[in-house]
Amino acid sequence: MFEGVPLTWFLITGTIMFFVGIYGFLVRKNLITILMSTELILNSVNINFVAFNKILYPDHLEGMFFSLFIIAVAAAEASVAIAIIINIYRRLVDINVEKMNEMKY
Amino acid sequence: MIDFSYTVWILLIPLIMFVVVGLFGNRFKPIVSGIAGTAGLFVMWILSLITAYKYFFVLEKAADGTFQKFLAFNMRWLNLTDTLHIDMGVLLDPISIMMLIVITTVSFMVHVYSIGYMDGEKGFMRFFATLSLFSFSMLGLVVATNIFQMYIFWELVGVSSYLLIGFYYTRDSAVSASKKAFIVTRFADLGFLIGILMLSFSTGTFDFLTLTGPNSPAFSSGTGIMFLGLSTMTWSMIFIFMGGAGKSAMFPLHIWLPDAMEGPTPVSALIHAATMVVAGVYLVARLFPIYVFAAPVALDVVMYVGAFSSIFAAIIACTQFDIKRVLAYSTMSQIGMMMFALGVSGYGGHEGLGYMASMFHLFTHAFFKSLLFLGAGAIIHAVHSNVMNEMGGLRKYLPITHATFLIACLAIAGVPPLSGFFSKDEILAAGHERSLMLYWVEMIVSGLTAFYMFRLYFSIFWGHDRHYHHTPHEASKTMTIPLMLLAVGALLTGLIPFSHFVTTDRLPFAAHLDMGIAIPAVLVGLIGIFTAMIFYRKETSVPDKIFNALGGFSKAAFHKFYIDEVYLFITKKIIFNYVSRPIAWFDRHIVDGAMNGIAYVTNETSDRIKRFQSGQLQQYALVFVSGVVLLTLLFTYLLNN
Numbered sequence: 001m002f003e004g005v006p007l008t009w010f011l012i013t014g015t016i017m018f019f020v021g022i023y024g025f026l027v028r029k030n031l032i033t034i035l036m037s038t039e040l041i042l043n044s045v046n047i048n049f050v051a052f053n054k055i056l057y058p059d060h061l062e063g064m065f066f067s068l069f070i071i072a073v074a075a076a077e078a079s080v081a082i083a084i085i086i087n088i089y090r091r092l093v094d095i096n097v098e099k100m101n102e103m104k105y
Numbered sequence: 106m107i108d109f110s111y112t113v114w115i116l117l118i119p120l121i122m123f124v125v126v127g128l129f130g131n132r133f134k135p136i137v138s139g140i141a142g143t144a145g146l147f148v149m150w151i152l153s154l155i156t157a158y159k160y161f162f163v164l165e166k167a168a169d170g171t172f173q174k175f176l177a178f179n180m181r182w183l184n185l186t187d188t189l190h191i192d193m194g195v196l197l198d199p200i201s202i203m204m205l206i207v208i209t210t211v212s213f214m215v216h217v218y219s220i221g222y223m224d225g226e227k228g229f230m231r232f233f234a235t236l237s238l239f240s241f242s243m244l245g246l247v248v249a250t251n252i253f254q255m256y257i258f259w260e261l262v263g264v265s266s267y268l269l270i271g272f273y274y275t276r277d278s279a280v281s282a283s284k285k286a287f288i289v290t291r292f293a294d295l296g297f298l299i300g301i302l303m304l305s306f307s308t309g310t311f312d313f314l315t316l317t318g319p320n321s322p323a324f325s326s327g328t329g330i331m332f333l334g335l336s337t338m339t340w341s342m343i344f345i346f347m348g349g350a351g352k353s354a355m356f357p358l359h360i361w362l363p364d365a366m367e368g369p370t371p372v373s374a375l376i377h378a379a380t381m382v383v384a385g386v387y388l389v390a391r392l393f394p395i396y397v398f399a400a401p402v403a404l405d406v407v408m409y410v411g412a413f414s415s416i417f418a419a420i421i422a423c424t425q426f427d428i429k430r431v432l433a434y435s436t437m438s439q440i441g442m443m444m445f446a447l448g449v450s451g452y453g454g455h456e457g458l459g460y461m462a463s464m465f466h467l468f469t470h471a472f473f474k475s476l477l478f479l480g481a482g483a484i485i486h487a488v489h490s491n492v493m494n495e496m497g498g499l500r501k502y503l504p505i506t507h508a509t510f511l512i513a514c515l516a517i518a519g520v521p522p523l524s525g526f527f528s529k530d531e532i533l534a535a536g537h538e539r540s541l542m543l544y545w546v547e548m549i550v551s552g553l554t555a556f557y558m559f560r561l562y563f564s565i566f567w568g569h570d571r572h573y574h575h576t577p578h579e580a581s582k583t584m585t586i587p588l589m590l591l592a593v594g595a596l597l598t599g600l601i602p603f604s605h606f607v608t609t610d611r612l613p614f615a616a617h618l619d620m621g622i623a624i625p626a627v628l629v630g631l632i633g634i635f636t637a638m639i640f641y642r643k644e645t646s647v648p649d650k651i652f653n654a655l656g657g658f659s660k661a662a663f664h665k666f667y668i669d670e671v672y673l674f675i676t677k678k679i680i681f682n683y684v685s686r687p688i689a690w691f692d693r694h695i696v697d698g699a700m701n702g703i704a705y706v707t708n709e710t711s712d713r714i715k716r717f718q719s720g721q722l723q724q725y726a727l728v729f730v731s732g733v734v735l736l737t738l739l740f741t742y743l744l745n746n
Contacts, residue, residue, distance in 0.1 A: 022730055025723070025726055026723050026726055026727050026730065027723075097721075097722055097723060098721065098723075100720075100722065101719065101720030101721055102720060103720050104718050104719055104720030105715040105716065105718045105719075
């Protein structure tokens with residue numbers, strides 16, 4: 001399906017997704033958006049894994065498995081994070097990350 | 106060979122008693138702990154008597170006719186190296202058996218007496234627990250198989266003495282007396298430890314059997330000149346004697362003994378008259394072959410210190426008014442005589458007369474001095490005062506105490522045929538052979554002894570009645586029975602032919618009464634008694650006149666020759682000002698200052714940088730990401746070059 005698509009394109013896509021994720025993580029104030037940003041970062045990594053696996057070792061599947069693991073971990077992480085966010089919302093009736101600054105000096 | 110290994114139980118019983126009474130005594134009535142302690146002591150007493158009988162009369166002698174010296178029990182306690190190890194065990198020879206008898210007898214009497222004397226006191230159980238601890242440590246000391254075991258138990262008797270002197274811990278004077286006793290003896294024990302280390306360094310052994318045996322390494326090694334013209338062995342024996350002098354209250358380390366009388370009177374009788382204070386004498390006797398053959402100079406030190414302490418304490422005893430203090434100084438004086446006798450002694454047969462006399466006097470002294478203390482306890486119990494000026498005419502009220510006290514006074518004054526006469530006569534005979542001057546010094550001491558003991562006796566029991574708060578009455582049976590038993594001991598122990606049992610080379614010899622010495626000694630004693638009778642039987646102003654006529658001397662004697670003040674001056678004015686204060690300044694300013702400085706710098710730094718921890722998640726993430734970017738750039742740059 002992607003025959004003939006050069007590796008660089010995948011890498012550029014991955015990099016763009018990665019930095020969009022970083023940007024969102026640093027800038028957005030809504031916790032849900034921040035969580036989505038982390039998913040973006042993880043998925044950019046997945047793209048890199050799969051692309052490199054396909055180009056460098058077409059006969060092997062390690063890269064694929066890695067991305068599968070990452071997807072599983074991301075799912076677990078998302079469920080935990082959402083549980084935390086729901087609890088925070090119950091306490092503060094807000095999910096603005098700047099309001100959550102009680103753990104400081 | 107008879108099995109003597111059961112003697113280890115003489116040691117273990119009081120230890121078990123201490124643990125049991127100390128931990129569980131509270132669950133029962135106080136009297137239970139008293140009876141338990143006394144019963145334990147009774148068993149030990151019987152065991153000791155059996156041991157003595159079997160040792161002296163049943164056990165066959167060695168091939169050369171001497172009493173055997175052997176380990177009845179031994180275990181390796183601490184393995185330092187293959188050749189150096191510290192053992193725990195039971196060494197049996199005539200002097201350790203003799204000490205077993207002395208300690209268990211007096212301790213048993215004191216236990217029985219204490220049941221009456223301490224009745225109703227707060228801490229009755231604690232008293233008996235500590236007495237058991239003391240008995241354990243004292244017995245461990247005398248049966249020690251090596252000098253390190255001796256040192257360990259030596260410190261343990263120091264601890265139990267400390268606990269018992271400070272028994273009335275709510276009284277300031279008792280607390281400071283116990284601290285004084287502990288610190289002074291501990292200071293002396295520092296010398297003891299140095300001596301042990303020097304001795305074991307040059308001989309390579311701790312073991313008494315090796316050290317005092319015929320081929321002792323102490324005779325051959327460490328004989329070279331080391332310091333001030335004296336050999337290593339001499340110095341180590343002088344240091345060891347320093348420990349003995351501290352425990353035995355020899356001048357100038359005697360200052361703790363009179364204050365130690367703050368403890369309950371039975372404690373004074375047991376520890377500060379009969380057992381612990383003679384530990385120093387026992388120590389010198391235990392190492393006697395080394396003193397004689399390898400360190401005669403150290404033995405001279407023992408002789409002079411003993412002689413000086415005996416006359417020094419006898420003079421002070423004549424001027425004191427607290428009856429227990431008179432007895433304390435009397436104890437110091439008598440122990441000085443024992444040390445003197447050891448100092449003049451030679452080795453082997455009749456040469457070793459002084460050694461035998463010293464052990465003999467130790468034995469008899471234990472009986473009459475503990476009797477005197479227990480009698481004093483009965484008197485204090487009856488009139489609630491320690492001061493002899495507040496007593497008088499007590500012979501009507503306390504007939505048994507009076508009779509036993511009189512026997513003890515006669516015994517210590519050396520009136521024949523009571524026990525003190527025989528042992529003192531042997532000491533004087535031994536002194537006569539060595540040094541005529543010191544012989545006369547000891548003669549004066551025995552005169553003074555007779556004088557101050559009868560001064561005490563007449564002031565307490567004669568003279569006219571004082572106004573007592575209530576009529577004094579005789580103490581209970583548990584108190585008077587030990588008095589009577591000890592009086593029997595004071596009467597009869599002198600008749601034991603000691604030279605057949607306890608000698609330097611463990612070979613019996615016959616000691617004869619030398620009339621040329623016995624007659625003047627008895628005369629001097631009688632002069633002392635009659636002088637005291639003239640002065641104190643009826644109240645006269647003669648003693649005061651003599652006291653005033655002697656002016657400065659008697660005033661100094663009354664103030665114990667200002668030795669306490671000298672110590673205070675040295676410690677407070679010199680050591681505190683010129684040593685402790687600079688050290689304290691260094692500690693407060695340099696050591697503590699460095700610590701405080703570090704803490705201050707840490708505190709300030711963290712105060713400055715704590716704002717970084719803002720609680721803002723995204724700030725942290727930004728810093729983290731910037732860090733990663735920076736590192737990536739850095740590594741890219743480094744790897745590309």
